[in-house]
Amino acid sequence: MKKTARTAAVVGIAALVLAGCGGRPSDTKASSNETPSSPASSSAPAESHPDFKACEVSDSGGFDDKSFNQTSLKGLTDAKTDLGVQTAQVESNSDSEYADNIDALVKQGCNSITTVGFLLGDATLAAAKKNPKIDFSIVDFAYDKAPKNLKGLTFNTAEPSYLAGYLAAAESKSGIVGTFGGLNIPTVSIFMEGFRQGVEKYNTDNNANVKLLGWNGKDGSFLNTFDDKSKGQSVAEGMIQQGADVIFPVAGPAGLGGLQAAKDKGVKAIWVDTDGCVSASEYCDVLLTSVMKGMDVAVEQSIKDAVDGTFTNEPFVGTLANGGVGLAPYHDADSDISQDVKDKIDELKQQIIDGSIKVG
Numbered sequence: 001m002k003k004t005a006r007t008a009a010v011v012g013i014a015a016l017v018l019a020g021c022g023g024r025p026s027d028t029k030a031s032s033n034e035t036p037s038s039p040a041s042s043s044a045p046a047e048s049h050p051d052f053k054a055c056e057v058s059d060s061g062g063f064d065d066k067s068f069n070q071t072s073l074k075g076l077t078d079a080k081t082d083l084g085v086q087t088a089q090v091e092s093n094s095d096s097e098y099a100d101n102i103d104a105l106v107k108q109g110c111n112s113i114t115t116v117g118f119l120l121g122d123a124t125l126a127a128a129k130k131n132p133k134i135d136f137s138i139v140d141f142a143y144d145k146a147p148k149n150l151k152g153l154t155f156n157t158a159e160p161s162y163l164a165g166y167l168a169a170a171e172s173k174s175g176i177v178g179t180f181g182g183l184n185i186p187t188v189s190i191f192m193e194g195f196r197q198g199v200e201k202y203n204t205d206n207n208a209n210v211k212l213l214g215w216n217g218k219d220g221s222f223l224n225t226f227d228d229k230s231k232g233q234s235v236a237e238g239m240i241q242q243g244a245d246v247i248f249p250v251a252g253p254a255g256l257g258g259l260q261a262a263k264d265k266g267v268k269a270i271w272v273d274t275d276g277c278v279s280a281s282e283y284c285d286v287l288l289t290s291v292m293k294g295m296d297v298a299v300e301q302s303i304k305d306a307v308d309g310t311f312t313n314e315p316f317v318g319t320l321a322n323g324g325v326g327l328a329p330y331h332d333a334d335s336d337i338s339q340d341v342k343d344k345i346d347e348l349k350q351q352i353i354d355g356s357i358k359v360g
Helices: 068-083 095-107 118-130 158-171 186-206 229-241 252-265 281-286 295-308 331-336 339-354
Strands: 053-057 086-090 112-116 135-139 150-155 176-181 211-213 246-250 268-273 287-293 316-318 325-327
Touching: 053 068, 053 095, 053 295, 068 086, 068 112, 068 295, 086 095, 095 112, 095 118, 112 118, 112 295, 118 135, 118 150, 135 295, 150 295, 158 176, 158 186, 158 246, 158 268, 158 287, 158 325, 158 339, 176 186, 176 229, 186 211, 186 246, 186 339, 229 246, 229 252, 246 252, 252 268, 252 281, 268 281, 281 287, 281 331, 287 331
Parallel strands: 053 086, 053 112, 112 135, 135 150, 150 316, 176 211, 176 246, 246 268, 268 287
Antiparallel strands: 287 325
């Protein structure tokens, strides 16, 4: 797609974003996912804004991807519970549907519309310009100059991916780890680059030579799809055949194929966007951790801003410092990871937060 805007992959402030609507029943809910900054359940009474309609449109990965879209949808359903708004959502089946799906939500009378994913950048910008009375938000995209009613929400996932890369290198027995992406777009390669830098940090600190397959800092292994699980499994199996014993798929539903390959071959993996032990619990036994993005919190906050009349076009980015991104708990792998490695991960996290380590 044409790049009419650039992705914001810089450090910034908290995660905010999203509000979507569409052709599926408004009470459709995704599976619960934990995110870095998800608050504990509140006993406070829910607000009530029955005349406000918050809507969301997915990318072609769909709302049941156990990752990116599913977590974003949770923000919408949380807003329904906490704010008492109407909600609706439409699921895209292909990239060609984005503009039409957004237009369908406009016609449904949505007060706010959230689009999910970098690939919806052009269609979202066009819709926001055409409909200035609707507040638009988009996950994983930011604009050089956005209309007043359009907010970009980005996440500096290079930061927690750096920690994941260090962890993968530390836990590798073969000295080889691998990563692959869905598409070669900034919101995918940012994970892979952070991961690469983390592996390099481990090598530097430990006089080691752990090799990374699938990304060299400029180019790497991409499926050219987010939907083909069998393709993800095939690429992961190829990396495992080359000796990789930790796999880091950044490919949405297609990445689940990488987890299946890890499970079948008895190696480890690291998931992205959500806590994989929650969203894809059948693979928890092979996961070291997950690189998480607080998209549900961001989505709900963006809807609340629209409800409250405080919505702005100022872009936001989630970081380790503000809790918008982070690593999931180690879960089943906890007893296998040494305390020294855990302490080092905590130390590196603090160094990224205080600026002594620059990632990205």
